[in-house]
Structures are given as structure tokens and as C-alpha cells.
Amino acid sequence: MIRVGIDIGGAFTDVVVYNEENGEISWAKVETTPDDPSNGVLEAIDEAKVNLGYVNTIIHGQTLAINTIVERKGAKVGLITTKGFRDILEIQRANRRDMYNFRYKKPTPFVPRYLRLEVTERIKSNGDILTSLNENEVVEAIKKLKAENVEAIAVSFINSYVNPIHELKVGEIIKRVDPNIIVTLSHEVTREWREYERTSTAVLNAYVMPKMSKYLSKLENEFKNRGFKGNYFAMLSNGGMATFDYAKRFPIYTLESGPVAGVIGAIKISDILGEKNIIAMDGGSTTTKASLVRNLEPNINTDYYVGRDKYNPGYPVKVPTLDIVEIGNGGTSIARIDETSNLKVGPRAAGAYPGPVAYGKGGKDVTVTDAYIVCGFLNQEELLGGKIKVNKRLAEEAISNIAKYYNMSIEEVSYGIVKIANDNAVNAVRLISVQRGYDPREFTLVAYGGSGPMFAPFVAEELDIKKIIVPFLPAGVFSAWGMLVSDIRHDLVLSYPLRIDKESSVDLINEKFNELESKIRSILISEGFKEKDIIMLRYAEMRYYGQEHTVKVSVMPGEIGNRELEEIERRFHEAHEIAYAFTLDSPIEIVNFHVSGIVKAKTIVLKRIERDNSSIDKALVGKRKVFYDGKYEEWNVYNKEYLPINYQIVGPAIIEDPTSTSLVLEGQTGMLDSYGNLIIERD
Secondary structure, three states: EEEEEEEOOOEEEEEEEEEEOOEEEEEEEOOOOOOOHEEEEEEEHHHOOOOOOHEEEEEEEHHOOOOOHOOOOOOOEEEEEEEOOHHHHHHHOOOOOOOOOOOOOOOOOOHHHHHHEEEOOOOOOOOEEEEOOHHHHHHHHHHHHHOOOOEEEEEEEEOOOOOHHHHHHHHHHHHHHOOOOOOEEEEHHOOOOOOHHHHHHHHHHHHHHHHHHHHHHHHHHHHHHHOOOEEEEEEOOOOOEEEEHEEEEEEHHOHHHHHHHHHHHHHHHHHHHHHEEEEEEEOOOOOOOEEEOOOOEOOOEEEEOOOOOOOOOEEEOOOOOEEEEEOOOOOOOEEOOOOOOOOOEEEEEOOOOOOOHHHOOOOOOOOOHHHHHHHOOOOEEEEEEOOOOHHHHHHHHHHHHHHHHOOOOOOHHHHHHHHHHHHHHHHHHHHHOHHHHHHHHEEEEEEEEEHHHHHHHHHHHHHHHOOOEEOOOOHHHHHHHHHHHHOOOEEEEEEEEEEEOOOOOHHHHHHHHHHHHHHHHHHHHHOOOOHHHHEEEEEEEEEOOOOOOOOEEEOOOOOOOOHHHHHHHHHHHHHHHHHOOOOOOOOEEEEEEEEEEEEEEOOOOOOOOOOOOOHHHHHHEEEEEEEEEEEEEEEEEEEEHHHOOEOOOOOOOEEOOOOEEHHHHHHHHEEEOOOOOOOEOOO
């Protein structure tokens, strides 16, 4: 049987095909089609020469959901909420992180005020009904929203996370009034407290639902027409995957589906190579992503924001998301002179169209790729195995405008752009490590994506990282491979603040974990999985009583008793000291109960490569003049496909594969291991 992973990026769409019978892996990479991403997917399927009649599983990661939000191209949404809470999307939070930000601009709500309607109802914080739901007001609100031609309705009531009875009733009424209206009930998306964040999550889910449902349905039909009769899975932000039907219902769970697949793939590779602590760095065409993994256990939390940067607070999304830092810095990121005459790179990017100037597709803005080409780090004639022809002269002409402004040479400006892009990548790794209290020198850097292996050696030099792994598969399609090794996974988080020193705490802890496990079990069984194959993982988000922020602690399976509770308390003190460097002799409370339900995917066994006919002379393509650190040098250029195993390449050197270019700097050595991974180490 055959598995297919599909990853849509900002500039390219990747397909990786794995044959379970013979272990063979093939791939294809085509340019993304932003107007209709499905066209790029189908083109990649054709390019890979996949007979879908023999495929049993398709796993898809996409950027449609997050791009719909960022570009504000989603549905017209109405909001029904508790009387008195109509303006929650406008008020947001008082404890803003942007108190001293002179460029602060309050995010514009996705639902304008005239489409935010109130109804009478109120649930107390303990779940008791304070005021019953006025169903007549609900019907009137629905009619008003229908008259405004809304495409979807979000329902978010105060304290519905603890008792959703009124939201469920509104959902029934909406379906009775008009079964065709798309509905999101906030408690179905998240059971965590904080009404602004929960309402924002529900609204954004409703905002994306129509477009995502249409897109996935179109793909299903296209695949069926090509003979596919297997299972469709969508990659989720928590590092797992779920059915297409689940993704249509909860598209908000797929926002980071592409980037997290790369992290899961990096964990798989690192496990095989015996690396336990890694920093996964995905250098893409428009962004650079970094994720820190300790003991091969990814960190999953629900504090995620769409569009957040140092000037903008972004929009909160309370769904389980693998911890990733993302910055606007990639191969097609645009270099520009800002209002203070400084040279900047990103976050704006040229993307697939028009792309870098050197591609000759009409692009006018200088990109990082153009600078790498002019400096000689990238092939100056063709990329992507000859599919993309490169015109160095066009890149030089575009960069000359910046060079004239600074009265510098074209090469000096190009190298300046390269350095700024590399520094941006360094910053992404710093944010995920140093700012979280971790020393990057204690981690191995796993670099992938089209630009990741180019950034990685500079990042390693700056942060004193000793070892880099560039995975065996062409780095530019690695995230699609990561989907093939991802498990089926669902996460549920429930807010239920509970002091663990109270007399009834043990019974309540067991009750809440059992409730979440039962819910996840029913979801997975409804998706066709067997109960015996389901693995449950438990976590508790805990804090000292009176604190605001929590730390996550793993919780043992089975019945919790007093002895287990003492162990949970010990784990909390230990985790708190790691995070904040102190502990307190204060009461402890659990704020959120978190359960993960996992069904393991079939293992992909990595095959050791055979290079009987390879030699370093055969791998050596030639020499190239490279402008590095203010002067021209001659660097050896190697074809990765012909490198012999365990041969040590002394930097500086360039190692090319069809989808990316790896650099080995002076003072570094590169070596191909028996699986085909490129291992770069510093002296």
C-alpha cells in the first residue's frame, strides 16, 4: 500500500510518496497556485506520477486556513453572545503586553458590531444556571443575521466552557430555523476559560469553515475521480492528524499544519540517530520556523496567536498547538530600505508569484534568494533540478538600486542582505531557546525547508551549536515526509480550577480526566479506530494559588490516589523551578486538565543507502566564486546524490540537492551518514 503526504507552502507545493511494501520514497515539488491551492496539489500529484488507485492514505497539510485569516478573505460571520458581552471582541484584554508600544493598534474584530447580537442567558462560573435562555430572542437574532446574509454564525456564551447547555440549545434552534447555516459553538472548539480568547477562537473557526469545507470537498472529489478509495487525513496543529470531516468542522485546529509536520519528522530522524534534545528549524520561502524539543517530547500549548509580532498583539486561538516560533524571513522575503534608511529583510515576501527577481517572472523586489544567487551561495544558472532557470543579471540589476543608495558594491549589499536574513533566523532560534531559559549549545539543530540548510551553518556559528542535521530526504520536501510519520491525535483541554489540598480533590481529578478520556475515545472510535489501539496521555496545567500563569506537568495514567497526588505535586515544584527558578510553600491548584488521545501510525523504516559507485570526484561538480565576508573565495560545489558515505568534507563548501542548498562554512565539516543525512559539525 502507498501513503502520500501533501504540504502547501508559500511558494511551493510538495508531495512525498511512500510505498509500504518496498520502502521506496519518491517526491515532487511544484509551484504553489495561490488563487486555487488545489490546482498545485493536483499538479504535484501528476508530477510524482502517483496512481491514486493504489494509495490507501492521503495526509494533507495546508496554509489555506491561516492565509484566509491573515488576508481576511473568509466568510461573513455573525456572533450570538450573552447579554452584556457584545463588545468582548472590541474590549479584548486590559493586561496588554503592548503597554509601551507606540505603534500599537488594536486588532480589528472579524465580526463588526452590527453583526454581534446579544440574548438573555447566564451560566455561573460553577456551571449553575443563573438566568435561563430566552429562546424567542435567539430566534430573532438568527433572523436578523440571516437578513444580513451571514454565511456562518458563532455562538459564545459566558462560562459555557463549564456548562454548554445554552450553547447546545442555540445550536438546535439555528438548525431548526435554517439547516444550511454553518455554526460554531465555542465549547465545541475549546473548553478553556477566558471569554475573549474563547470567543475569538469560535469566531475564527466560523470565519474559515466555509472556505475550508469547499476546498477539502473539492480535493476529495478530484481524488475520487482519479481512483482514490482510501482514507483522507488532515494534519493538525498539535502534531497529529484527523479525518477531513473533522478538519472541515474544526479548521481552526489546522492553522500550523504544515510547519508542525516538519517538527514531527525532525523528532523521528533524531530518534533514529540517538539525539534527544533538538531545535527544529524550517526555513521556507516566506517564513522561518523554529521549535525546541526536549527528550523527543514536543511542547503543546494553547497560547497561540495569529498575526502576532513585536508590534501587533494578534488574534488569540485557544486550540492545542505545537510550540513554534515563526518570523517573516524566508527565501522570497523582500529586502528594502526602511524609513530610517536601514536595510531590512521581511516580513513581506514575493511568494510564488512573482517570486525572486532572478526567476524572470516579473518580480521587481529584491529577495533573499536574489542575494544568495549574486553572492554565489546558490546555483547561478538553475534551481529545483533545472525546473527554475536563474538569471543572475536580473538580480544584480535589482540590487544595484540599493547599492547606489548606500554607495556600495552590488556584492557588498547582497552579502549584507544574506547576513540580515541569517540574523533573523538566529533570532527565531533565540526566541524558542534563550528566551525560554534553554541554552542552544545543549541542542542539535535539525535544518530543513528550502532555505533552512543555508541559514543553519550561520545560526550554528552565532549560537555556538556544535551539530547540524540536514535530513536524508531533499530538505525542501521534508515537512511532507513528516506527515507520513505523524500519528492520529486529538487533544482536549478543560478549565476547572481545583486546589489539590482540598478534601474532595482526588475524586474530582479522577472525574475530570475520565470525562476527557471518554470524549476523546468516542471521537477516535467514531473515526473508525479501535479502542485497543488508543493511547491516552494526561497533563495538568498547574500553578501556585494566586498566580496567573501555569506550568504543564505530565500525569500518570489510571486511578489517582493520595500517593499519586504527592508525585504530581513533586513534578509541579520541579517544573516550576525550571521555568521560573524558584518554588513556594503555597497551596497548589490545577487550572486545566489536558488529555491527548493517540493512535500510532505505521512506522516508516529508514533504509540505509548504498553508494557503491559514488566517489568524491564524481560528487564534485566544480568550483564557484563566492562573495563571503567582504571578499571573493573559491568554494567546492558537490552534488549530494553522489557523495560517498562517511566522507568528511572540510568547509567552506556547497552541497546541492534538487530542492535546497546546504552550506559548510570554514571551521565546519560535513559528512553523509549511512541513511543519507548530512551531518555538519563545528570544530
